[in-house]
Amino acid sequence: MDSERARSSYSLPDPPIFSSGTYVVQIPKDQIYRIPPPENALIVERHRNPSVESSQHRRSCCLRFFLPIAALLLVIILLAVLLPPLLASPKPPIVKLTTFKLAPSGHDFHIKLNIHNPNSVGSMSFKSPSHAFLSFRKHELATAKFPLIHQEHGSEEHVTLAFHAKSSSSFPKEFKRRMEDKKSKLHVVMSLKMNLPAETIGRLSMHRNVEFVVVCSFTVNTLGKNSKILSHDCESKRQ
DSSP: OOHHHHHHTOOOOOOOOHHHHHSOOOGGGOOOOOOOOOHHHHHHHHHHHHHHHHHHHHHHHHHHHHHHHHHHHHHHHHHHHHHHHHHHHOOOOOOEEEEEETTTTSEEEEEEEEEOOOOOSSSSEOOOSSSEEEETTTTTEHHHHHEOOEETTEEEEEEEEEOOSSSSGSSSSSHHHOOOOHHOOOOEEEEEEEEEEEEOGGGOEEEEEEEEEEEEEEEOOSTTTTEEEEEEEEEEEEE
């Protein structure tokens, strides 16, 4: 009996009964851990390595400074390469004399020549008024009209100029003497001048109105029936 009472006096207490409600949990401050936002990490990194930020800043400044300069230089180079061929003046025709003949009338002359267009692109068209003048020792002998021909680049045309003088009475005495002396072997030096207005078409179909001047000095063996051109020198230029 007494033993049972002793066991009951030493029995474990009943577990506490929790009721619903609000509880406050206190944690020591030294055990609270906070995770900083990513922005704080960047700030710390910048303070730790200031050279990284300054190098990036210098790199961006250099790019902003040099990129416009590089673009401008590229544009200048392209213009220097592309513009000269577009703006280049057309080359004058190359003229070569082939034959010279004195007509039976005694005051008409026929000169055949080759006209070469040396331009690499485009074409040229000779326009009116195109005139040619035949002279002996700076004395004009006769005139002719140059044919209105059209030439593509690199092409060659054969042209005959028919010079006409009103009469042989206006010729210099020395020239008339050589005309009358059929047996003379004295060479005769004459000059030919041509004023040739033309329209040229170049790159990108650019049209230009120009005038070419061609001056030729040539020597014939005689003014008789079998006259031949012994030598000639022609110079062409653009007015």
